[in-house]
Amino acid sequence: MQQRAARVAIGPPQTVQTVNPKAGVHTRLTDEVEEWKIKRTFEMVREMGAPWIVEYFPWAYIESERGRYHWAHADMVVRHARQQGLRIIARLGFVPEWARPKDTTPLYLDEERFVDFGNFAAKFVERYRGDIEHVILWNEPNLALEWGYAAPDAVKYTQLLRTVYPMIKAVAPEVQVLGGALAPTLAPPGSEFGVNDLFFLQAMYDAGARDYFDILAVHAYGWHFDPDSPPHPEVVNFRRTELLRAIMVENGDGEKPVMITEGGWNDHPRWTRAVRPGERIAYTLRAYEIAQEEWPWLEALCFWVFRFPWDQNSYQDYFTFVRTDFEPKPIYREVQQYLRAFAP
Numbered sequence: 001m002q003q004r005a006a007r008v009a010i011g012p013p014q015t016v017q018t019v020n021p022k023a024g025v026h027t028r029l030t031d032e033v034e035e036w037k038i039k040r041t042f043e044m045v046r047e048m049g050a051p052w053i054v055e056y057f058p059w060a061y062i063e064s065e066r067g068r069y070h071w072a073h074a075d076m077v078v079r080h081a082r083q084q085g086l087r088i089i090a091r092l093g094f095v096p097e098w099a100r101p102k103d104t105t106p107l108y109l110d111e112e113r114f115v116d117f118g119n120f121a122a123k124f125v126e127r128y129r130g131d132i133e134h135v136i137l138w139n140e141p142n143l144a145l146e147w148g149y150a151a152p153d154a155v156k157y158t159q160l161l162r163t164v165y166p167m168i169k170a171v172a173p174e175v176q177v178l179g180g181a182l183a184p185t186l187a188p189p190g191s192e193f194g195v196n197d198l199f200f201l202q203a204m205y206d207a208g209a210r211d212y213f214d215i216l217a218v219h220a221y222g223w224h225f226d227p228d229s230p231p232h233p234e235v236v237n238f239r240r241t242e243l244l245r246a247i248m249v250e251n252g253d254g255e256k257p258v259m260i261t262e263g264g265w266n267d268h269p270r271w272t273r274a275v276r277p278g279e280r281i282a283y284t285l286r287a288y289e290i291a292q293e294e295w296p297w298l299e300a301l302c303f304w305v306f307r308f309p310w311d312q313n314s315y316q317d318y319f320t321f322v323r324t325d326f327e328p329k330p331i332y333r334e335v336q337q338y339l340r341a342f343a344p
Contacts, residue, residue, distance in 0.1 A: 008035040015085040016051040018339045022291045024052025024089075024302035025321065026262060029077055030061070032309040038077055040326055041307060042084040048321070048332060049339025052300040053086050054136075054261045058094035059120050060106055066098050066116075069123065078131050089178065089261060089302065090128075091136040092121055100148070108148025114160050118167035125172040134176045136217050136261060137164055140183035142200035144193055152195045154203030161212035179204070179213025181261055182244070184221055184236045198233060201244055205251040215299065216256065218244055220263035220287075223273040227287045238263070238287055245297060257299045260291070264303035267331075268318035281334045288338065 025045060029038055045053060057074050064070065081088050094106050099113045109117065125135060140146045141157040161179050168175055182197040189196075195203075201216075218241050225237035233243060241260065248254060264287075266273065267280040275283065284303065291301040307322040321332045328336075 008039050010039075010079060010083050013083055013085065014046055016046050016049065018049040018051055019341050020049070020288050020292050020339055021051055022298060022300050023050045023288050023335075023339055024054065024087075024300045025050050025306040026054040026302050026304045027306045028056065028308060030056045030058060033073075035076055035080075037309070037326075039080045041322075042080050042086055044322060044326065044328070044332075045086060045306060046084045048336045050335075051085070051087055052089065052302050053081060053306075054089045054091060054302045055081070056091045056093075057124065058106075059092060059099075059117065060094045060096035062124070063120050064096050066096075071127065074124075074128075078128055082131050087134075087300075088132045089134040089136060089259065089300065090124070090132050091139060091181070091261070092117075092124060093138050095148075105148040107146050108150060109160075111156060111159060114163040115167075117160070118164040121164050122167045122171050125168050125175045129172045129175070133174065134178060134215070134259070135168065136178040136181050137161060137213075139181045140219065141181070142185065142187075142195040142197050143183050146183075151192075152200065154195070154200050154209075155207045158204050158207035158209040158212070161209055165212040176214040177212075178215045178217040178259060178261070179209060181217040181219060183219055184240050186234060186236060197240075198243055198247065201247050202251075205247070205253070210251065210253055214256065216244065216248060216258045217261045218258055218263075220260045220301075221304075222263070222265045222275075222283055222287070224275055226279070227283050227290055238283075238290075241295075241298075245295075254297075257297055258295075259300045259302070260298065261300075261302050262304040263287075263301070264319060266315060266318045268315040271315040271318070274315070274318065277330065281331050284331060284335060285338050288335075 095109050099116050100108045142152045185194050187194040220241045222238040227238040229237045231239040231242045265280040265283050267277040268274040291298050305319050
């Protein structure tokens with residue numbers, strides 16, 4: 001007879017001690033099945049001094065059959081994050097088989113299924129009301145990959161926001177809906193891979209998206225540029241975020257805040273967009289400082305990625321703060337020293 005794994009003791013409630021309340025990381029526990037590892041991840045995030053996390057809650061994992069919901073893993077993640085005193089930004093997406101045509105990827109979503117996605121999102125925020133106050137609707141909608149290789153369309157994405165936003169607000173009006181999560185890209189007009197994020201955001205406003213998101217989610221990768229490199233429309237760097245912010249202001253949306261839900265630097269020894277390990281540390285610390293000291297309109301800066309459940313065996317492993325065995329990398333120690341400089 002198969003035995004159930006013993007439940008991990010949740011422990012007493014904790015609080016995050018930090019000098020920078022905007023600091024965060026993307027934890028990526030979607031495929032982490034062992035509860036003690038989920039708990040340990042959140043403990044280490046708290047101990048590092050980061051109060052914010054972004055975590056992915058795939059629709060297909062929770063509603064694999066229409067109308068039947070499997071909440072156990074999501075409950076476990078939310079329970080341990082809450083107990084560690086972390087604030088969750090929940091990313092929603094990933095389409096179940098029943099909600100997409102045969103032979104399409106889990107990122108494919110037709111407009112006639114927007115209501116089904118909205119039903120899931122409403123169930124999600126209702127279940128975690130009081131524990132999760134921020135949700136991201138979709139991911140990098142300006143990339144073809146994120147639509148199952150269908151052409152990215154700002155009008156279509158705006159319609160998704162227009163459909164799902166009121167469904168969320170009907171059950172949890174206090175929940176903040178994040179739109180965008182735009183990938184920084186210089187894709188030229190007509191590219192089969194994506195749409196320039198600056199053009200896509202303006203097209204969202206032109207389509208009427210302003211009233212259907214509360215916060216703009218931005219992805220801010222630095223590639224090989226330092227965080228003080230000035231923004232430019234033909235450059236992907238950390239301060240490209242300021243160009244997206246300028247578009248918000250130009251469209252009369254300057255009162256609305258921004259959250260960076262992915263971003264950072266990579267220190268792979270051979271990747272062309274990487275930096276040296278020491279540079280990555282210095283750039284990361286400086287970026288957290290910029291978020292706190294220079295960008296009053298930014299609510300959170302969550303870097304990709306704290307840890308993976310297993311080695312990716314690619315350049316992705318060089319974005320992490322902690323190894324798969326929970327061994328802290330030097331960047332973890334340095335960020336911890338900065339974020340908890342005056343904490344007991």
